[in-house]
Amino acid sequence: MKIAVIGAGLIGTSWAIVFARAGFSVNLTDIDQSRLAAAQEHLARVFHSAGDENAGNLAYCPMSLEAVSGVDLVQECGPEDVALKQCIFAELDRHAPEGAILASSSSSIVASLFTRDLAGRHRCLVAHPLNPPHLAPLVELCGAPWTSPEVIERARDVYDRAGQAPIVINREIEGFVLNRLQAALLAEALRLVGDGVVSAGDLDRTVSEGLGLRWSFLGPFATIELNAPGGIDDYLHRYGSAFRNITAAPPPSDVWEKENIERVVESWGKTRSPEQLAARSAWRDRRLEALRRHKQSQDDSQMKE
Numbered sequence: 001m002k003i004a005v006i007g008a009g010l011i012g013t014s015w016a017i018v019f020a021r022a023g024f025s026v027n028l029t030d031i032d033q034s035r036l037a038a039a040q041e042h043l044a045r046v047f048h049s050a051g052d053e054n055a056g057n058l059a060y061c062p063m064s065l066e067a068v069s070g071v072d073l074v075q076e077c078g079p080e081d082v083a084l085k086q087c088i089f090a091e092l093d094r095h096a097p098e099g100a101i102l103a104s105s106s107s108s109i110v111a112s113l114f115t116r117d118l119a120g121r122h123r124c125l126v127a128h129p130l131n132p133p134h135l136a137p138l139v140e141l142c143g144a145p146w147t148s149p150e151v152i153e154r155a156r157d158v159y160d161r162a163g164q165a166p167i168v169i170n171r172e173i174e175g176f177v178l179n180r181l182q183a184a185l186l187a188e189a190l191r192l193v194g195d196g197v198v199s200a201g202d203l204d205r206t207v208s209e210g211l212g213l214r215w216s217f218l219g220p221f222a223t224i225e226l227n228a229p230g231g232i233d234d235y236l237h238r239y240g241s242a243f244r245n246i247t248a249a250p251p252p253s254d255v256w257e258k259e260n261i262e263r264v265v266e267s268w269g270k271t272r273s274p275e276q277l278a279a280r281s282a283w284r285d286r287r288l289e290a291l292r293r294h295k296q297s298q299d300d301s302q303m304k305e
């Protein structure tokens, strides 16, 4: 399997780790040669410190034309800008091999906005990862109305083989699925803290010491299936009306306004320097790596389904 990763920023560099450690050949490219050189240095360090010899699967290409030669899939990781994605995809569609899948990492721009006029638009889709993809396996696959179902299936197979966890979104929707779930939770959290119901620290602990423990290996449906003796139906029968009452008045849009944000930031009460935030990000990545290894060691495919 051969992959081109276009854009050697935060996400492209992490995708390069995913594909290279799976044993795929990876061509990494960036329009900015200094970014490409920095990525090369970073990746050499990452593979060396992990004692992983798969660094040999990585090639660094100054030109995207050279990067896409002979590839099975292109993972586009350029900036989140629709005009730029249109240019990059037009170039990829012209130069990538006919059978190659063209996937964008876009967090919020649906594929129909940058592939409409392409001859090869049937082979384009969004493959949206969580940051950083080498530590969080989820990837959301979402085609445009004209993306071929066969391409989606082939993409799912590539990400599966790379050790990721692809899901398929059946039609284009703003925020895809992950960010819609995150937005719903964040809006309620902003309301509860902004209204003084709970402190920002205690709200966070509700997830880190409560809900999140189950969520690291069960989704919301698998969770409620176990919270009533008769499964999901039974649970929703018993508790559905309580949840219906709670959700009858959704968080108002002003939870996102300046005044409410100020209340939440005051409740959070911590101001961290960029250096402290970088150190915390590194800590988060170490914890994610440990969790990833733990989950792999506990993998019990019979119980998973």
Ligand SMILES: NC(=O)c1ccc[n+]([C@@H]2O[C@H](COP(=O)([O-])OP(=O)(O)OC[C@H]3O[C@@H](n4cnc5c(N)ncnc54)[C@H](O)[C@@H]3O)[C@@H](O)[C@H]2O)c1
Residues within 6 Å of the ligand: 006, 007, 008, 009, 010, 011, 012, 029, 030, 031, 032, 035, 064, 076, 077, 078, 079, 080, 081, 084, 088, 105, 106, 107, 108, 128, 129, 130, 131
């Ligand atoms: N950062 C996140 O948390 C996150 C999460 C999921 C998805 N994404 C998506 O991934 C994509 C990349 O985000 P990022 O955070 O890595 O951005 P980034 O700014 O770190 O990296 C973008 C890179 O693309 C390069 N680039 C610009 N034009 C190019 C071109 N024509 N050809 C090749 N390279 C080019 C830039 O030089 C830069 O190195 C975006 O679409 C973003 O929405 C980001």
